[in-house]
Amino acid sequence: MSTNLRTLLSGEDPVHIARQLIGVELYTHIDGQETAGRITETEAYWAPDDRASHAYGHRRTPRTEPFYARAGTSYVYLCYGIHELFNVITGPEGVPHAVLIRAIEPTLGVPAMLARRHMESLKPQLSRGPGVLSLALGITRTHNMVNLLDAESPVQLRAGAGPCVMRGGGPSCKPGDVMCTPRIGIDGAGPEWAAKPWRFYRSGTQYVSRLNAFT
Template identity: 35%
Template sequence: MKKLERRFYERPTLEVARDLLGKYMIHETNDGRTVGKIVEVEAYVGSIDAACHAYNNKCTNRTKIMFGEGGHAYVYLIYGMHYCMNIVTNQETYPEAVLIRALEPVEGLQIMKRRRKTESVLNLCSGPGKLCQAMGITKLQNEIDLCGGRMFLLQGETIMSNNIGTTPRINIDYAKEARDYPWRFIVKDSPFVSKGK
């Protein structure tokens, strides 16, 4: 399978979000290699999206990575305990990203089970915090170039449009009208998506 190139990420964010479904995310660590197929994502568009950290093009120390070139990781901590993995999209100066919400575990399952302290394959990567723990993603991976050799994406499988479900995003009730944007995309009938909606 071919590694995704920069130009894949440097397109309009809603296109990238849909096209990420079925792609394989790989993380090479000292523990070993873990691989997951992307089955759920959410798009965030900073200029118009009250749910985005860079809403109204707000650039801070945390969000500055979103203003850079597409194809880098934006990793942050929520609730003081869970990491979330995002992929920066579109062109420089457009603060946009796609949150990876769920993976189907493909390789390195024993490593994932050990990290997550569970034997349930369905519970390994069925949420953004879970998948980061299972894949060994922490603040150390923030700003990493996904066109490099440690963490990257492969072409994977093509998910046909009739197999893609669209819903509003999860846990963003604070985001005014943006909470209703249909910017969550899932692989229909996948048992590995998160249980939020």
């Protein structure tokens, strides 16, 4: 599997990694269905200092154990008892950094994705939002702690095409292709952490959870 992706994800700066993951393909092979989409929106979480992270203060519980795994491991958790949110663990092993994947633009298996979302036609609502993208791709908590760089895994990261293409250590985006804003929905972490400009999204696409959140 991609040495470039492994090198990227093993880096020490999850903010840089969150930006570079724009354009990477998130692929699933679940229940006999192949589906995929290019990542269009991400958020970085920089524990142990980040009060918005589940691993703040080096918190280590059965729930947060994936944070301490090797870069490229999945972390899937239940949010508000409803949504299963998909994250990529990054950084050196034992350092609890992560990137939340907030939206994708479909590239493969659209009929299967529509069926999972009970939708009849392709619209951005299919996969713009961290909860619905997991539904569309068939990702659940059973896919927690999956090796995303293993070609045999049911959930994988793959070097993408499109506006951000893999060159050298990671996807390379043209200036202006990727927008940066504060993260969404973390006011409880306090104003300092809520204001961190650690959310990234690809410009020119409707596959973004909250396109005008800070405009």
